[in-house]
Amino acid sequence: MHDPGGTNLGNVLLSLSDAIDLADPAISMHQLRTAYIAWKLSESLSLSTDQVSNIFIASLLHDAGAITSEEKLALHRFEEVHVQLHCIKGELLLGRLPEFAPLGKYIRHHHTEWAEWQKSKESIATEYVLGAQVILLADLVERLLNRNTHILLQTDSIRSHIQSLRGRVIEGSLVDRFLEISGAEDFWLDIASPRLYSLLFSQGPLRTVEIGNDRLEMISKLFKDLIDFKSPYTATHTSGVAACAEMISRLHGSSDSEIQSLRIASNLHDLGKLAVPSGILNKPGGLSRDEYAIIKSHAYYSYNVINSIGGLHQIAEWAAFHHERLDGSGYPFHVKAPRMSVGSRIIAVSDIFTALIEARPYREGMKKAGMSRIMSQMAKDGYIDFGLVSLVFDEYDSLYAYVTNTQVAAKEFYATRVDNTDIDY
Numbered sequence: 112m113h114d115p116g117g118t119n120l121g122n123v124l125l126s127l128s129d130a131i132d133l134a135d136p137a138i139s140m141h142q143l144r145t146a147y148i149a150w151k152l153s154e155s156l157s158l159s160t161d162q163v164s165n166i167f168i169a170s171l172l173h174d175a176g177a178i179t180s181e182e183k184l185a186l187h188r189f190e191e192v193h194v195q196l197h198c199i200k201g202e203l204l205l206g207r208l209p210e211f212a213p214l215g216k217y218i219r220h221h222h223t224e225w226a227e228w229q230k231s232k233e234s235i236a237t238e239y240v241l242g243a244q245v246i247l248l249a250d251l252v253e254r255l256l257n258r259n260t261h262i263l264l265q266t267d268s269i270r271s272h273i274q275s276l277r278g279r280v281i282e283g284s285l286v287d288r289f290l291e292i293s294g295a296e297d298f299w300l301d302i303a304s305p306r307l308y309s310l311l312f313s314q315g316p317l318r319t320v321e322i323g324n325d326r327l328e329m330i331s332k333l334f335k336d337l338i339d340f341k342s343p344y345t346a347t348h349t350s351g352v353a354a355c356a357e358m359i360s361r362l363h364g365s366s367d368s369e370i371q372s373l374r375i376a377s378n379l380h381d382l383g384k385l386a387v388p389s390g391i392l393n394k395p396g397g398l399s400r401d402e403y404a405i406i407k408s409h410a411y412y413s414y415n416v417i418n419s420i421g422g423l424h425q426i427a428e429w430a431a432f433h434h435e436r437l438d439g440s441g442y443p444f445h446v447k448a449p450r451m452s453v454g455s456r457i458i459a460v461s462d463i464f465t466a467l468i469e470a471r472p473y474r475e476g477m478k479k480a481g482m483s484r485i486m487s488q489m490a491k492d493g494y495i496d497f498g499l500v501s502l503v504f505d506e507y508d509s510l511y512a513y514v515t516n517t518q519v520a521a522k523e524f525y526a527t528r529v530d531n532t533d534i535d536y
């Protein structure tokens with residue numbers, strides 16, 4: 112069982128934020144590399160420990176509002192026209208988490224140039240102005256780096272480029288600090304190091320911060336949104352699966368702490384979809400063989416990312432086995448009944464239940480009779496747990512109401528705020 116006392120916050124945020132950049136190899140580790148630069152810069156500014164941590168956390172999540180793979184790539188290549196849009200959405204999504212909401216302003220303004228702040232008479236002493244400017248600089252340096260050229264052959268040109276932005280795009284004293292710390296080769300070699308994750312984990316500002324399941328659940332909700340909002344067709348899918356798994360496990364007699372762990376696993380079950388191009392997720396109708404093969408990788412990535420967080424092995428299995436079948440015919444691990452714990456079985460059933468009641472571009476949401484036929488057959492064929500399926504249809508009406516009500520609330524937020532964010536700034 113997962114120990115509810117001790118998960119390292121750095122471990123959680125490094126792993127989950129790195130998943131944001133699984134969308135394309137061209138942007139891999141962008142959040143981590145940006146966070147490294149921002150951390151080193153903020154350390155050189157003699158800020159409080161809290162401020163350094165806040166800047167680090169905001170850097171790790173700075174592009175959370177860039178929802179699609181295409182948007183992330185365009186931003187990285189300096190090709191995005193509506194640059195402010197992902198800043199607005201990032202603030203909106205962080206605003207849903209009480210603990211991280213204050214960091215929303217860092218993210219909202221990580222593309223706001225210093226000249227803009229001067230017009231508003233803001234000073235660099237304002238915490239979020241400083242945080243936003245540090246992230247702006249760090250993000251810019253990371254994107255200027257050519258990944259196909261040795262990093263030490265680029266330092267002079269990047270340093271002089273940043274110098275040319277002094278006092279206009281970036282506040283002067285920050286540029287000076289950056290020029291100081293970037294004079295050392297190790298600063299650059301760390302950015303390019305394949306071991307950057309472990310460096311940030313063992314030495315970064317969150318290395319000693321432990322969190323319990325309440326904070327873990329809160330963070331998992333942010334990632335639930337990032338996963339769901341990637342495609343309008345699935346905008347409420349994870350919310351539905353989490354509600355369904357919660358209710359089934361309650362009916363099954365699980366303890367409160369097991370139910371919470373199950374909600375966390377449900378929130379993250381499709382995390383690996385962050386690695387699947389939006390074009391495939393959004394494709395109406397059938398997928399080609401190749402596209403289906405790529406889709407199948409998502410549960411692997413869910414496992415891979417969650418399991419890289421110490422103490423979450425159980426949650427990783429619960430989350431990532433949702434396409435496995437008891438007879439070993441599922442994917443991508445092909446595990447069989449003995450390795451499918453109750454938690455994994457509940458999420459697998461919840462995923463099917465939720466997918467069937469949801470409308471897809473090519474079909475309506477299914478009604479009780481059709482669902483009962485399909486799910487009972489799957490249980491009879493030895494794919495999914497017979498007892499859980501009986502439980503689902505014994506309590507169908509209340510389960511259906513709970514799942515759809517949760518989805519209506521999620522849909523309301525998505526439709527009115529996320530899908531509709533005005534490009535008006």
Ligand SMILES: [Fe+2]
Nearest residue numbers: 173174186250
């Ligand atoms: Fe950005």
Ligand SMILES: [Fe+2]
Nearest residue numbers: 141173174250
């Ligand atoms: Fe970025």
Ligand SMILES: [Fe+2]
Nearest residue numbers: 380381433434
């Ligand atoms: Fe899935």
